[in-house]
Amino acid sequence: MRPRRIELKPRRIEPRLRAAALVLLGLGSAAGNADDSLFTSSGGVEKLNGQQIYEHICAGCHMSGGLGAVGAGFYPKLSGDKKLVSWEYAALTVLNGRNGMPAFGLPSDEAQQTRAVQLSDAQIADVVNYVRGHFDNKFKHTVTAKDVTGLPHPASVAMPN
């Protein structure tokens, strides 16, 4: 049983609040979860560039400056991360997620079910370039949207009837 989802009109946002609310208003709650947001927004990041995506989304876990963090588990430190030598590794991680990190390249229906955020291939290229070119990372190669489009994207699994 999936609840109906209704898109509402864009919400007007005061400029000073805009930094933390770059979103359109949508509705959707995940069936069977303790999620209690009847109205919360779930889309509208399409205007963010690589740096903004990092600062507004990635930094929640990977921290400012790509420093990462360690608790019971860890968030990888992106500053000086040797794995970033492979842009494919970085882009595939953003597309598909990894070890509990959400995927940012999910098909729309699955993204909505899991309240995931969808980024375009161009945005994924942009944020990968940002991370590979900052935090003491000095990888020169610039990834394009077309490069990302060429990678395997997460696909919906056909549901058994």
Added chain:
Amino acid sequence: MHDDADSNSVSRRDLLRLIGASAGGAAMYHAMSTLGFADPSPFKGPVDLSGAPAGTSILILGAGMAGMSAAYELRNAGYKVQVLEYNGRAGGRNWTLRGGDTYTELGGATQHVGFDKDLYINPGPWRIPYHHHGMMHYAKRLRVPLEPFFQVNYNAYLHSESAFGGKPQRFREVKADYQGHVAELLAKATRQNALDAAVSKEDQEKLLESLRAWGALDKNYAYVASAESSERRGFAKPPGGGLSARPIPSQPVALSDILQSGLWQGVASGDTYDMQTALFQPVGGMGRIGEAFGRELGPLIRYNAKVTAIAQDASGVSVTYVDRVSGANAQTVRADWCLCTIPLTVLAQIPMNVGAAMASAISAVPYASAIKVGLQFKRRFWEEDDRIYGGITYTDMPITNIGYPNSGFLSGGKGVLLGAYIWGLNAMEFTALPPEERVRMALEYGAKIHPQYKEEFDNGVAVAWHRSPFTLGCFGMWSEETRAKHYDDLCQIDGRIALAGEHASFIGGWQEGAVTSSMDAIGRLHDRIVAQGAKA
């Protein structure tokens, strides 16, 4: 619904008595469920673990609801139980932040909770639906007193920044008007014979009668300002006593305004199964249950133990852990079996030799992003000014909820609100802000509903679940696709290791999912242990 006059009911009751006498309570319960007399529940009382082979040891990883309910039952059944817990306290996400508490999140920001004595916020779960029989069972067994949790408060608000000029509307008015207008429309269609093909003439009479009652329509089947509609949506001037007694009906909001506002989305907020009355909260905070479990299990729990490796072989499971704070002092404990309730975000990073199916399942579940903000105010203005006693206001702003305390009404002193309960993209954005900024934003938004915020704010605390050192996220977000592919593999016993937790349930994010997954897992573990014989 079962009518006593129903001729079937007598024979059904006799049948149940027969089943109860011959097969015991569990079989009777099962039969009742099948016949529709009882709620079908995944929790059917403590799992039967009789016949535990003497000396068999089970190591449990995680002292949350899953780990501790399992430890409690296994210990009582005679197993040798030990629990390793990352935090310095019992409970996991069953957790209450009270005045005087300190919380350090990933990234190092430390918050000192400045609430008054007895005031608190539950950063994690905050309510227990009555049909979460597992949680209700353990609250009772651990003697943790419960009090009502108001999911629906007719005098709380539904709010949209883009409707009614941003003015919050009372739940009562939106519900009455939505329902009244819909009833009027349906009555009109019925009387214009538009439903003749679908509804018989006899049923149409009953339908009209029911619509009048359901929608508070007048004698002409119209939803208008009247005593009837005001009994639902409230009066412009309520009835009183004496010479000023005469009530004045209120004017309903037009159908189009209700529809365009989108606020009708909030009308069903108490209708979903998990939100239906009655709901409960432990007196003094949700964390009281975890604390009680911790006291009950006492020295069986080793705190501040960060698990770094899990290795099984033909005869048992070895788990290595270090001191949480220093990262040093590695030790290894060994047991015959292991129940692992570590959140998947963390478990995916711990070396563990399980099969490829379980390993892929562990890595396949992203965790929901969620934030809760607790705000202490100098006075309980929502009660004194707005007459809102408990319950929840819903808004389309990123804070999504304002949760009012369900106890301490009119106590005269300070009060703590749940000032934000944020999900999805907004939660990610709030997580990236420092805690004091999250609190400030919750105040900015909330002040649009309660202007008193600015004057009355005292202090606040903000918990972003992706910054939680012990979970690295809020709860496992399964999609239908990932469930189809991985769920069974996650729940199967792999050699000597079984997993449990809300992530191994269909009640994701609820404590009941943790408890029922644990009961299910230890029941299967026990069956396997008994089948293999002691120490096999």
